[in-house]
Amino acid sequence: MKLSTQRRRTLALIAVILPLLALFVYVALRSGPLAPVAVTVAEVESRSIEPALFGIGTVEARYTYRIGPTVAGRVKALYVDVGDVVRAGQVLGEMDPVDLDARIRAQEAALKAARAAVKQAEAKAVYARSQARRYEKLLGMRSVSEEIVAAKRQELAVAEAALTAARDEVSRIQADIEALIAQRGYLKLVSPVAGLVVARDANPGTAVMAGQAVVEVIDPATLWVDARFDQISAQGLAADLSARVRLRSRHDRRFAGRVLRVEPLADAVTQEMLAKIVFEQVPRPMPPLGELAEVTVSLPPLPARPVIPNAAIREVDGWRGVWVLTDDGLRFVRVEIGRSDLEGRVQVLDGLEAGQRIVLYSERPLNAHSRIHVVERIPGVKS
């Protein structure tokens, strides 16, 4: 009886101690640096990828018409406001003529005076011509001295010059009047195109300088996106490629577009290439100018090559490569990578062949001696 109590106690003790020891061994081997690294495996596929470029831009008008007076003056009236649709040739506003009319009247009076001066010069010239002719005849009859005839000829020349001067003065004043009238015409602010008023920078009563814009008009049919692409990922950007544009305010929709041109000047500071993207059909309602737009430009598909996910690429000792699963463990293979698409697929130019099994995700950084444990999903990743 005593022995059996003893045995029962021994068994109970073993029943407690054994699981503890088993757990301890498990814990020592399965956690910490001794534990195998969970990895997931992907196969190198040979397939074609469709690279795409991603850029950011703002919606801009292709042409902006900044309409303002040609001389300094004061705004008299404006007939349009921001958001109004205008026709080509429509009068948008007027500048105050101030003293322009008075100056025209003054010039008209001056014109009359000049015409009178012409008449006076004509009379003088007619008289001088007849005098000169008479004295020429008298000289023929030897009844006047040659000196007097020379004086009369000189008087005639002076009178004719005075007439020419008076006539020119008339044309000058006429031209002045025409200029003032033309200027009076430019006091009207006229839209050169059919479009939309986007800004009204001055209001009636404001004095503006020559060349300063009073009203800005754009043509809403010619909106484009001024897009910027990082140079490092802009390989293949060219005109006429199709693009999809996503506006920040309508980010659930994508608008079709195409690359109109790639600017010959790049931005040296931000290391970006600039391109203009036009809409196939301008979105309705019209997006405001300056709205942020995301542009995805699709490039033609590339021929099939070995392709790997970009998450498989590692950097070891300054070399870029991937961990390849071999029969006896892991081997780091240097690769040369080529083009990639926006879904993270990368072409391998050299180093891998289709069908090889490579490490895609790993729980920890790997080395050649790592023990690995292939899983479907890395522990802790929620779907």
Place this chain on the structure above:
Amino acid sequence: MISLAGRDILHTWGKFVFTGIGLGLLIGVTLTMAGVYRGMVADGKALLDNSGADLWVVQRDTLGPYAESSSVYDDLWRGIRAMPGVAAASNVTYLTMQVRHGRRDVRALVVGIMAGSPGDPGWPPHLVAGRQITRGHYEAVADIATGFRLGDVLRIRRNQYRVVGLTRRMVSSSGDPMVFIPLKDAQEAQFLKDNDAILMQRRRTKANPAFNRPNVPGLLEAVLASQTTNNYVNAILVRIQPGHAPEAVAEPIRRWKRLTVYDREGMEKILIGKLIATSAKQIGMFLVILAVVSAAIVAFIIYTLTMDKIREIAVLKLIGTRNRTIAAMIMQQALVLGAIGFVVGKIAATFAAPHFPKYVLLMPADSVAGFFAVMFICVIASLVAIRLALKVDPAEAIGG
């Protein structure tokens, strides 16, 4: 010969095992505390490993970018890339902030990485799900500790970012998980404030007569535009070509570019020696106190266990058992108690470690050292009990 210790343990095995488990939990706490300290150091090293850099180029005379703020112009990397021995140079920005996702926000270190390809300095070195960033804007790779999932939309300052990849163990030196976003977005995030702040700044600039001159149209617009650009980054990560000594590459940068350069060793000194020095000392202090308390409790338990069977020991002495045998019994019991405690402690610490909010690193070397420390403490503690047992008068066995 029968084992006295074994027989005695069997006699009161339940009490013995439960005492061992209790002791084990205490040892578990001590091991975890050591793990917390190792975790802090590991976080600092992980930050350096994950950056993939051999040299850190920062603003002159700063301890940046992790321990102090540092800012350098974002076009300096080109000059550094052309220096001899440099294999790659990348701009990087670091900004600790709250990252919002829905109604929740997570404290994270937002890292701006330069456009390029995976494997470049600054890029996350390995992923556990998803893919690396492919678009130049509005994509993010987040550490799994943030709790974000693939496809989540995060809000960082003004913009929304889609989580396209997840990493693991990408943390700042203070253990905050990292969120990687493209550099241009990160520069904007560091600089561009919320709408109200921008409006107020515009209003202030407008009120300044130096910038708002009626006779210079366009000046105000130009000034406002210049206020919304940021051409600074926090550091330049440099990878050196194989075969070049870090110091030989760093020296010309220091001399000719007039910037401060740290190599791996210098950075570790800053992170571990300066950034976490106080917290590490704090944890170290705790560790010492816990070790002392554990030792005291072990001594106390063994003392009590011996006291409980003082009568039996007196009987043993009465029947002429040698002192050595009695001493061996007590010491064996103490060692077995220590061993059970250590096993339970190690198991408890291992299972508890993943549930800590910050990284707890249990190193095998620490465990081995811990085992010997526990055994040593048990031996010392049993000496007190042995002394008591040997002094006992055999007469007590029959006396009252």
